[in-house]
Amino acid sequence: MCGIVGYIGNRNSQEILIEGLKKLEYRGYDSAGVAVFTENGLQVKKAKGRLAVLESQLVLTPLNGTAGIGHTRWATHGKPSDVNSHPHTDNSMKFSVVHNGIIENYMSLKEELTAKGHNFVSETDTEVISHLIADIYDGDIVAAVQKAVTRMTGAYALGVLTEYEPDKLVAVRLASPLIIGVGEGENFIGSDIPAILEHTRNVFILNDNEMAVLTRDGVDLMTLEGNFIAREMFRVDWDIVTAEKAGFDHFMLKEIHEQPKAYRDTMSSRISPEGDRITLNELSMTPEYIKDINRVHIVACGTAYHAGLVGKSVIEKLARIPVEIDVASEYRYRSPIITKDTLVIVVSQSGETADTLAALREARRCGARVLAITNVVGSSVAREADDVITTWAGPEIAVASTKAYTSQLIAFYLLGLHLAQTLGSQTPEFIAEVITAMRHLPEQVETILGQAETIKAFAEEIAVHNDLFFIGRGLDYAVAQEGSLKLKEISYIHSEAYASGELKHGTLALIEEGVPVIALATQRDLLEKTVSNIKEVKARGAHVMGIGVEGEEELKKAVDTMFQIPKTLDVLSPALSVIPLQLLAYYASLARGNDVDKPRNLAKSVTVE
Missing domain, CATH: 3.60.20.10 (Aminohydrolase, N-terminal nucleophile (Ntn) domain)
Known part of the structure; x- marks a missing residue:
């Protein structure tokens, strides 16, 4: 393509x-x-x-x-x-x-x-x-x-x-x-x-x-x-x-709008014609090898690392294999415990990220099998890994990654389901249910993109602030970290993401009158606790925007502004909840007069350690 x-x-x-x-x-x-x-x-x-x-x-x-x-x-x-x-x-x-x-x-x-x-x-x-x-x-x-x-x-x-x-x-x-x-x-x-x-x-x-x-x-x-x-x-x-830019003002906005296509391209040929199984024919891992995996290491940098945070949860939930995740620049230096039964997954948009390549080589040296998730066929990461799942997001021009990140999420869902099928850790009925929900994701993203003006209005409000916080639990915390990074990258607003339950262990000291807080609450089993955490920051004067699933009235009552994503399975919610956060970063950067596509001090592909 x-x-x-x-x-x-x-x-x-x-x-x-x-x-x-x-x-x-x-x-x-x-x-x-x-x-x-x-x-x-x-x-x-x-x-x-x-x-x-x-x-x-x-x-x-x-x-x-x-x-x-x-x-x-x-x-x-x-x-x-x-x-x-x-x-x-x-x-x-x-x-x-x-x-x-x-x-x-x-x-x-x-x-x-x-x-x-x-x-x-x-x-x-x-x-x-x-x-x-x-x-x-x-x-x-x-x-x-x-x-x-x-x-x-x-x-x-x-x-x-x-x-x-x-x-x-x-x-x-x-x-x-x-x-x-x-x-x-x-x-x-x-x-x-x-x-x-x-x-x-x-x-x-x-x-x-x-x-x-x-x-x-x-x-x-x-x-x-x-x-x-x-x-x-x-x-x-x-x-x-x-x-x-196809009429869009910036490449980043164009690439945000290309995500439905990137979702379809990355998943479509890897789902069986019957729509009930994953067919990752590009993998050479045998069922015998998969059954012998005793741990998974996910290694990546920046936005790819945040995709790995979601991947860790997905693999553990679906395949029931313990997963560790590392920032690639730290991986080699902590002497990780790697055996022949360790599957190391390296994630890189460009396939040329120096720290990720070094981690890949260390894993291979220690005898591990390496699976790469990358957007570039023939890249160094793709050539040196034992197996590759290519994310078919197409070229990404803007420095701040959007469609490459979400395509990496789709790759992790595909991999998690493939492992679950092989191991029998989930029923065929549940796997088919997840696949069906995945196939609805592109049109659901299009629905979110159609409500961009709601996000734009809130972004213009926060653009005057110099500090902002994201909170969430479970998968929402993983997405909050990506949302925070995206905002920092292009708006230059100081932003931090915290696990909601950790607020009371120190972070509440930073909450003062009028400070913006973005609260993600898409996980049904954690909703009650997240709402409680939202009330904690509201009591100290925070102005809260909630990101939740449509129909969640309890969350709507607890926040000042709410953006609703379409209903999906909890495990798939990151593929939807991150879209309004990408738009938030884009419109905040625009409101502050920044160069959206080329933020200061950053490069698209980091090829130095």
Whole structure:
């Protein structure tokens, strides 16, 4: 997944594709490629690394033609490499595809096509699409694409070319953004508006289960069933910087709003078609090994550490295995007790965090098996770990992590359920219940995002303060620590998170008239005690905002302001309750006039110890 651009017209497509891909570089990528119709047929050039690598190859052997597709890849299935880069083709080199998203059933399709004689050369799910279309094709590329997508489950934005019909470029969308640019005697596709903004400001925005057929002379929009769609064209009046942010004011806000998609992408292909089991096929841990695990160590830094706090609780609750959690920079120096029966889980958004890498190497040296949770395929952490769960959040530009953190939570839920299945520590009925609730999380996050104005109003109130406190119990305390860090990172308000029950052991001395307190109370078995703690700070003059589950009247009576999250299982509440805290930090930073995306003194990837 990452950046798509396509062109059909009368100009040299190679130049337009490369320039379009450059406009998408801000999204992050690990390889790039183009496919162009030339006088010698469909030709493909692709390379691992930056666009400059691909450009240098195209200088030596240019692809001259007036129709083509291009892609910058952020690896999901298969490490970054030339062969795994897009575009992908079939064996005949007559069909070429670029793809953003994930094809969940690609393995079964691959097995079916292999049995028919198709030979696959990459590790990707995308290559299956080109072979599938080639297998179906009977003279009509539009019909072939329509039939192919009915066989595919998952999420996709597709650009498709075939040498048999060089006057057409076919685009399809399901749950992954895709836009169509309309010019004079030329038309474009792009995963983001910046890719085409230099050439046209007239666009159609494809909705889910819609496709477009582009020729030099026009664009036909239609449903996947072939019914034509009449739609008003959208005129883009953004500048290029705003366009990169998809119309949002900041990358952080854009990435907060991308979390429903990140949830779906990270979990969807790892849930069985029946929806009652977890299928972590990427793990090589045998059932025998899992049954011998006697302890788990979770090691991470910063926001990833806070995801690990939730992961500790999830694994202990679901799998009933004792879990220790460490800040990575401290792990090596406390001489941790590590044996061959210790599973060490390292968590890193970038996969290059120096402290986490050092902890991973120490664990391996001591004989432990290491499982990595990371957002970057082919990163150092991913390469050196024994097993990897990739979080498919996509590139994250803002320094303050949002969608990478919540995708790490989803990874921990998947892992906890996988361990529980293997060990029999939970009933199949309970596991199915958790999975069902997980599948509702994306739409529930969308509900929360729709109430952002409530959070914004409270954020503007707290923006004038220099000190603030977060409190919570159990999983709420873990989320409170992430909420506090997020606020500190970008608003520069001094903030601390405390376990609610610890207030009476010293922290109450800091509570004075008017001090803001954010109280998380989503855990039903702890609600009564948390409300009691809220009353303690209220009695000393605190102004309290409660984060609770909809319908909790007892909490509503105890606080000054309340934000309600949709009902879910208690164990899953962190995936919802953190969203208003991210928005709180964002709007507080905005109110104080800070650079939201680039907070002072901080870097996105910390590669020094």
